[in-house]
Amino acid sequence: MAETVLTNKRRIELLEMRGIVKRFPGVLACDQIDFTVKSGEVHTLLGENGAGKSTLMKMLYGLYQPDEGEIRINGKVASIRSPQEAIQSGIGMIHQHFMFVPSLTVAENVALGLKTSFGSMLDLKEISKGLSALSDRYNLKIDPDIPIWQLAVGEQQRVEILRAIYKGADLLILDEPTAVLTPQEVDDLFRILNQMRQDGHALIFISHKLHEVLAISNRITVLRDGAQVGMIDVEEATKQNLAEMMVGRPVVLQYDIPPLERGSVRLELNQVSARSNRGNLGLNDVSLSVYGGEIVGVAGVSGNGQQELAQVIAGLRPIEAGTITVNGQNISGKSPEKMNSLGVSYIPEERMVDGVIKEFTVAENLILQDHWREPFANNGLMLNFNVIQDACRQAIKDYEIKTPSTETPIKSLSGGNIQKLVLARELARNPQVLIAAQPTRGVDIGASEYIHQRILAERETGTAILLISEDLDEIRALSDRIIVMFEGRIVGIVERKDVNIQALGAMMAGVH
Amino acid sequence: MSIRKRPNIFRGINVERLLDLIPILIALFAAFIVASFLLIALDANPITAFSAMFEGAFGSQNATAETLVKATPILFVAIGITIAFRGGVINIGGEGQMIAGALGAITVTLMIGESLNWLVIPLALFAGFIAGGIYGGIAGFLKAYFDVNEILSTIMLNQIAVQLMNFLLNGPLLDPESGGFNNIPKTARISEVAQLPRLAIFDFFSRTRLHYGLIIAIIIAIIIYVLLWRTTIGYRIRAVGLNQRASRYAGINVERQIVLSMFLAGGMAGLAGAVQVLGLNYRLQTDGSPAGFTANAGFNGIVAALFGGLNPLGAIPASTFFGALLVGAQKMQREVGVPASMITAINGLIVVFVVSSQIFILRRTRRRVGEAIGQMDDNHTEKLKEGEN
Numbered sequence: 001m002a003e004t005v006l007t008n009k010r011r012i013e014l015l016e017m018r019g020i021v022k023r024f025p026g027v028l029a030c031d032q033i034d035f036t037v038k039s040g041e042v043h044t045l046l047g048e049n050g051a052g053k054s055t056l057m058k059m060l061y062g063l064y065q066p067d068e069g070e071i072r073i074n075g076k077v078a079s080i081r082s083p084q085e086a087i088q089s090g091i092g093m094i095h096q097h098f099m100f101v102p103s104l105t106v107a108e109n110v111a112l113g114l115k116t117s118f119g120s121m122l123d124l125k126e127i128s129k130g131l132s133a134l135s136d137r138y139n140l141k142i143d144p145d146i147p148i149w150q151l152a153v154g155e156q157q158r159v160e161i162l163r164a165i166y167k168g169a170d171l172l173i174l175d176e177p178t179a180v181l182t183p184q185e186v187d188d189l190f191r192i193l194n195q196m197r198q199d200g201h202a203l204i205f206i207s208h209k210l211h212e213v214l215a216i217s218n219r220i221t222v223l224r225d226g227a228q229v230g231m232i233d234v235e236e237a238t239k240q241n242l243a244e245m246m247v248g249r250p251v252v253l254q255y256d257i258p259p260l261e262r263g264s265v266r267l268e269l270n271q272v273s274a275r276s277n278r279g280n281l282g283l284n285d286v287s288l289s290v291y292g293g294e295i296v297g298v299a300g301v302s303g304n305g306q307q308e309l310a311q312v313i314a315g316l317r318p319i320e321a322g323t324i325t326v327n328g329q330n331i332s333g334k335s336p337e338k339m340n341s342l343g344v345s346y347i348p349e350e351r352m353v354d355g356v357i358k359e360f361t362v363a364e365n366l367i368l369q370d371h372w373r374e375p376f377a378n379n380g381l382m383l384n385f386n387v388i389q390d391a392c393r394q395a396i397k398d399y400e401i402k403t404p405s406t407e408t409p410i411k412s413l414s415g416g417n418i419q420k421l422v423l424a425r426e427l428a429r430n431p432q433v434l435i436a437a438q439p440t441r442g443v444d445i446g447a448s449e450y451i452h453q454r455i456l457a458e459r460e461t462g463t464a465i466l467l468i469s470e471d472l473d474e475i476r477a478l479s480d481r482i483i484v485m486f487e488g489r490i491v492g493i494v495e496r497k498d499v500n501i502q503a504l505g506a507m508m509a510g511v512h
Numbered sequence: 513m514s515i516r517k518r519p520n521i522f523r524g525i526n527v528e529r530l531l532d533l534i535p536i537l538i539a540l541f542a543a544f545i546v547a548s549f550l551l552i553a554l555d556a557n558p559i560t561a562f563s564a565m566f567e568g569a570f571g572s573q574n575a576t577a578e579t580l581v582k583a584t585p586i587l588f589v590a591i592g593i594t595i596a597f598r599g600g601v602i603n604i605g606g607e608g609q610m611i612a613g614a615l616g617a618i619t620v621t622l623m624i625g626e627s628l629n630w631l632v633i634p635l636a637l638f639a640g641f642i643a644g645g646i647y648g649g650i651a652g653f654l655k656a657y658f659d660v661n662e663i664l665s666t667i668m669l670n671q672i673a674v675q676l677m678n679f680l681l682n683g684p685l686l687d688p689e690s691g692g693f694n695n696i697p698k699t700a701r702i703s704e705v706a707q708l709p710r711l712a713i714f715d716f717f718s719r720t721r722l723h724y725g726l727i728i729a730i731i732i733a734i735i736i737y738v739l740l741w742r743t744t745i746g747y748r749i750r751a752v753g754l755n756q757r758a759s760r761y762a763g764i765n766v767e768r769q770i771v772l773s774m775f776l777a778g779g780m781a782g783l784a785g786a787v788q789v790l791g792l793n794y795r796l797q798t799d800g801s802p803a804g805f806t807a808n809a810g811f812n813g814i815v816a817a818l819f820g821g822l823n824p825l826g827a828i829p830a831s832t833f834f835g836a837l838l839v840g841a842q843k844m845q846r847e848v849g850v851p852a853s854m855i856t857a858i859n860g861l862i863v864v865f866v867v868s869s870q871i872f873i874l875r876r877t878r879r880r881v882g883e884a885i886g887q888m889d890d891n892h893t894e895k896l897k898e899g900e901n
Contacts (some may be wrong), residue, residue, distance in 0.1 A: 314761070316760065336760065336762070338763075340763055353757050353758065354758050354761045357754045357759075360750075360751070360754065367747075368751070368762040369762045371744055380744060381745070382743055382744075383744060383747060
């Protein structure tokens with residue numbers, strides 16, 4: 001099998017999707033979309049959440065069937081009814097979430113998907129050899145005999161790519177592959193993709209990070225609300241015109257941030273340590289001051305203590321050592337409710353788990369912390385229905401939340417609209433300190449811009465803001481100072497004027 | 513973007529809601545069809561059997577009254593189960609809590625005797641509520657603070673309650689007049705002032721066993737409905753039941769809500785026990801088996817709560833329905849000679865079918881919301897287009 005893969009003869013020279021229509025109850029997910037990709041190019045699908053990118057690709061990978069339109073491979077109509085048929089036709093897909101058995105080796109994981117070779121030792125060696133050859137060719141640096149759980153996220157992604165190529169994928173769909181990577185890992189990935197492109201693979205890249213799209217694509221197709229907005233060559237594309245095509249209106253990418261007017265220290269952490277869920281010191285001897293009117297960005301690869309940092313300040317995680325003060329008042333070990341009343345607002349990272357109760361209505365979610373306070377409740381007992389409705393309608397209006405009514409279960413709304421509601425709730429308290437963890441993750445550009453503007457407005461009012469994000473662009477666009485976390489410690493502090501993306505990346509990777 | 517025409521969902525939304533009932537009715541019908549096959553297999557004519565059942569449940573004033581008498585404790589328990597479920601706790605302890613409530617009520621009643629006149633009934637009911645509440649609260653406490661699975665603990669507590677009742681009825685609470693040689697362990701009869709009056713609406717239901725317990729249960733159902741959806745207490749219980757992490761983030765004391773919801777659930781079952789004593793038997797008696805006093809109301813209440821859509825008001829018709837099944841079963845057994853355990857099978861069939869039909873209602877709701885959001889997007893887009901022109 002490995003031999004057929006290593007030859008340069010491609011089974012897919014040209015893939016065309018013509019007039020694709022897909023309807024779901026109440027939604028037209030894809031409306032007459034034409035999309036072509038040919039051997040030796042990277043064609044990017046760009047669009048906000050819900051624009052139809054995933055639906056389109058799922059039809060190509062056989063997970064959905066189009067209601068109208070046709071898919072042609074090398075000019076011949078192809079019907080792809082299942083992922084198996086897609087793989088047989090030479091189409092591979094790298095999902096956002098990797099699909100491995102962690103305790104098995106790379107080679108064993110690859111063998112799992114192959115029908116004929118299940119479990120046999122001879123085949124495993126064969127597979128191992130084939131994988132090594134491919135790994136060398138694309139400089140993937142993967143040892144086929146190492147168990148998956150020992151690999152970092154970026155390496156696991158390379159295994160996914162390796163597996164797809166090994167199975168004979170000529171056309172590879174990469175669904176937001178950079179979402180989980182550090183800047184360095186993104187560079188590595190792009191080198192690999194370039195090599196594959198030169199080898200004649202056809203690549204479909206899905207992303208909403210504009211600078212990455214510009215760096216890797218040959219052509220870019222933009223989708224919005226299920227319809228095709230346009231297709232342009234990378235030479236004609238700029239961040240600005242791509243963003244406008246995505247959102248459908250002019251978008252601000254660079255914010256005008258007024259000069260810093262530092263107030264007094266609002267939030268201070270003094271040698272704080274805390275255990276992570278795994279029991280080790282997830283937060284190790286962290287000292288940090290955030291001043292009023294200042295945005296401090298916390299950069300770092302996911303899982304290096306950012307979540308623990310946010311949780312200790314919000315009162316959701318006990319601290320092992322050190323003190324936390326808000327406006328000079330020691331609040332170490334206080335309850336979330338106490339933190340609330342001291343003016344600490346927290347936009348949690350996992351919005352659907354911590355930030356809202358999915359089954360509750362929009363109105364019920366708006367009063368999550370304050371449901372027992374006046375004016376939402378009389379005497380702390382009877383909920384004041386009309387007041388809650390009015391407050392909710394006001395929040396919907398002020399924050400441009402798209403919802404059919406105040407009584408809609410919040411899980412029916414889009415990520416951006418849910419986040420706007422969380423923001424409305426947290427800012428209504430006029431916080432002294434705002435902890436914003438991944439405030440725009442999974443949120444489309446239009447809503448992201450809005451959320452950023454709101455955070456900046458909060459800065460203007462003198463709130464001390466701690467912005468935790470894995471999106472370096474976001475951190476750089478908003479922060480007055482950037483701290484970098486690695487393995488639970490602060491490994492670097494950079495002022496806005498001194499930011500250097502390479503240096504930041506190195507610190508995030510623990511090289512300093 | 514294309515503009516799609518959709519039916520206006522805001523017009524006639526009530527019709528839409530009513531249509532939600534159709535899957536339930538179809539499910540009921542399907543359950544009876546399958547039950548018919550079981551009956552045919554037992555050489556019984558399903559039509560005769562079901563009409564005997566209906567006759568037995570609603571055929572006369574007395575039959576209807578018996579149905580409601582059976583439904584009363586089921587309704588109390590179902591209200592309690594609803595609270596527990598909404599609080600994220602699966603309470604299998606209705607039986608034990610009912611017994612605890614009955615023991616509390618009978619002890620207080622016998623202690624007071626006739627001295628306090630009309631105050632006896634409220635005090636006895638209160639004692640039943642508190643006793644059942646504490647008994648349920650134990651399981652809630654163990655779950656909240658020691659992470660003890662509530663399904664296990666409530667089942668165990670059921671066993672303990674039965675044995676405690678048997679011990680008390682054969683010793684301290686034994687009817688002094690019947691002596692120690694009675695094979696039906698029972699307490700002394702309660703005084704007349706402690707007895708819940710019979711419920712007769714003019715002539716209707718006179719000379720039946722129907723008592724005011726039913727009215728109390730319905731009033732409590734309304735109170736609990738208000739508690740769950742109109743008060744901060746209910747808000748917190750429901751929040752914890754749906755998402756503990758978000759509740760904690762919101763500053764809600766999660767452990768306290770778990771204990772509270774189990775206390776209230778136990779209290780409701782306790783009232784069921786108290787009402788059986790005060791309104792029906794006028795004493796606490798058992799045959800020594802787990803179901804000897806409760807007649808399985810503690811378990812039937814779970815099914816009724818689910819059937820009622822985990823809504824205290826929905827529990828009212830649901831409990832009546834199960835009361836009717838139980839009473840009707842006896843008549844069916846007499847008329848067509850099938851074992852009464854058939855009714856357990858029919859019960860099970862109904863639960864399976866109705867629970868399965870929920871998926872259709874869910875889909876309808878989802879589509880409704882999806883269309884509403886889609887339409888809103890259209891309006892939004894139209895507005896944007898107008899703005900451009």
